Amino acid sequence: MIPLLSRADIKDKKTCVLRVDFNSESNKDLFRLDSSLPTISFLRKKKKNVVLIAHRGRPVPFLSFSGFGHFSKAVTPPFSSDERKKYTLKPFARILSKKIREKVAFLDFSDFDKVRETIEKSKSGIYLLENIRFWKEEEWNDERFAETISSLGDFYVNDAFSVSHRENASVCAITKYLPSYAGLLLEREIEKLNGAMDNPKRPIVFLIGGAKISDKIGMIDFFWRKADFFLFGGGPANTVLSARGVSLGNSLIDEKSFDTIRPYLASLKIKVPQDAVSEDGKILDIGEQTIKEYEEVIMKSKTVVWSGPMGLFEKKKFSRGTRDMWKAVLRLAKKNARAGIIVGGGETIASLSLLITHYKLPKNIFLSTGGSAMLEYLSGKKLPGIEALKTKI
Ligand code: ADP
Ligand code: MG
Numbered sequence: 001m002i003p004l005l006s007r008a009d010i011k012d013k014k015t016c017v018l019r020v021d022f023n024s025e026s027n028k029d030l031f032r033l034d035s036s037l038p039t040i041s042f043l044r045k046k047k048k049n050v051v052l053i054a055h056r057g058r059p060v061p062f063l064s065f066s067g068f069g070h071f072s073k074a075v076t077p078p079f080s081s082d083e084r085k086k087y088t089l090k091p092f093a094r095i096l097s098k099k100i101r102e103k104v105a106f107l108d109f110s111d112f113d114k115v116r117e118t119i120e121k122s123k124s125g126i127y128l129l130e131n132i133r134f135w136k137e138e139e140w141n142d143e144r145f146a147e148t149i150s151s152l153g154d155f156y157v158n159d160a161f162s163v164s165h166r167e168n169a170s171v172c173a174i175t176k177y178l179p180s181y182a183g184l185l186l187e188r189e190i191e192k193l194n195g196a197m198d199n200p201k202r203p204i205v206f207l208i209g210g211a212k213i214s215d216k217i218g219m220i221d222f223f224w225r226k227a228d229f230f231l232f233g234g235g236p237a238n239t240v241l242s243a244r245g246v247s248l249g250n251s252l253i254d255e256k257s258f259d260t261i262r263p264y265l266a267s268l269k270i271k272v273p274q275d276a277v278s279e280d281g282k283i284l285d286i287g288e289q290t291i292k293e294y295e296e297v298i299m300k301s302k303t304v305v306w307s308g309p310m311g312l313f314e315k316k317k318f319s320r321g322t323r324d325m326w327k328a329v330l331r332l333a334k335k336n337a338r339a340g341i342i343v344g345g346g347e348t349i350a351s352l353s354l355l356i357t358h359y360k361l362p363k364n365i366f367l368s369t370g371g372s373a374m375l376e377y378l379s380g381k382k383l384p385g386i387e388a389l390k391t392k393i
Pocket of ligand 1: 312349
């Protein structure tokens with residue numbers, strides 16, 4: 001059983017260390033931040049202090065924990081101020097503060113004792129720590145680092161479904177030091193994804209695109225028997241074509257995924273673009289014929305799982321494939337109320353803005369905050385961050 005915040009007895013507790021995911025390519029794409037608001041409000045209504053831990057992108061870590069209660073600024077490898085600016089979480093303190101109409105203190109910490117002091121002195125408040133991935137120990141799942149972060153509160157809540165497939169200190173190791181619970185968002189993700197994969201109606205179609213090719217192609221083994229079709233776009237499509245011997249110039253390809261995909265290359269379950277939009281020798285979107293073919297497959301299916309945009313949708317001229325896939329899944333959702341559609345991934349969700357600027361969709365479409373995490377969870381793998389919540393302390 002996963003301990004849930006919604007049912008936890010936290011009467012005697014004062015400060016929550018809350019792992020969230022605000023990660024997005026732009027400050028305008030706030031789906032993930034918005035998704036964590038219910039948990040933040042829940043905790044504030046119960047008069048808890050909230051210490052938010054989050055990350056942004058994948059910066060090269062430049063800080064290291066000395067292990068004596070504070071952090072030393074070891075600048076290895078060199079970390080430019082540009083990078084620092086690019087990956088800082090500071091803008092999110094202001095954005096969040098506006099949304100919840102409450103001051104959010106940004107703690108640009110390198111000295112943990114000071115951070116703890118500030119938090120302990122305040123009667124009640126909400127704090128956002130700087131990008132946790134600035135520290136090497138985050139990725140190492142380092143226990144002493146986790147213990148230090150844990151000392152900022154008296155209970156821990158994981159609401160970052162999208163990083164729960166990673167063995168990181170603020171997701172896994174920290175649960176050894178504090179009573180730990182799944183937040184409202186994590187609870188909802190688990191419930192919705194469990195529901196979707198519990199006897200899904202056939203045909204089942206996976207629409208797979210994007211740039212994180214190995215993450216996405218890596219799931220094919222697990223979904224192979226379940227799926228009726230895999231519709232490939234983006235980097236995964238290029239990789240399948242390239243593995244079949246088609247030469248694609250300098251398109252985005254992951255040769256390391258060739259071995260994974262090889263056993264399936266000849267199967268009719270796999271659909272790849274038959275035409276494409278390209279520029280400078282790079283395939284950057286699926287073509288018109290492909291859009292038509294994929295739409296037809298989608299309209300005949302009863303379960304759709306989508307992760308990864310079909311093309312470089314950030315540029316208008318390469319956005320049509322992705323936009324039309326959104327149109328297709330919306331049409332399916334409206335046509336058949338019993339069809340189930342799950343869409344996940346940072347950019348995939350952001351690309352919904354090609355069509356509409358809100359997230360109010362038919363009930364049978366579930367937007368997941370996880371991309372790779374969602375695929376891993378659906379595949380039946382245990383996610384380390386969710387398993388860690390079961391640790392008894
Ligand atoms: P998600 O965030 O939804 O999990 P990914 O992170 O795997 O998806 O990939 C998203 C990115 O993939 C987008 O920024 C998009 O521009 C890019 N992309 C999609 N297709 C292509 C392509 N053919 N060539 C280059 N980039 C692509
Ligand atoms: Mg992404």
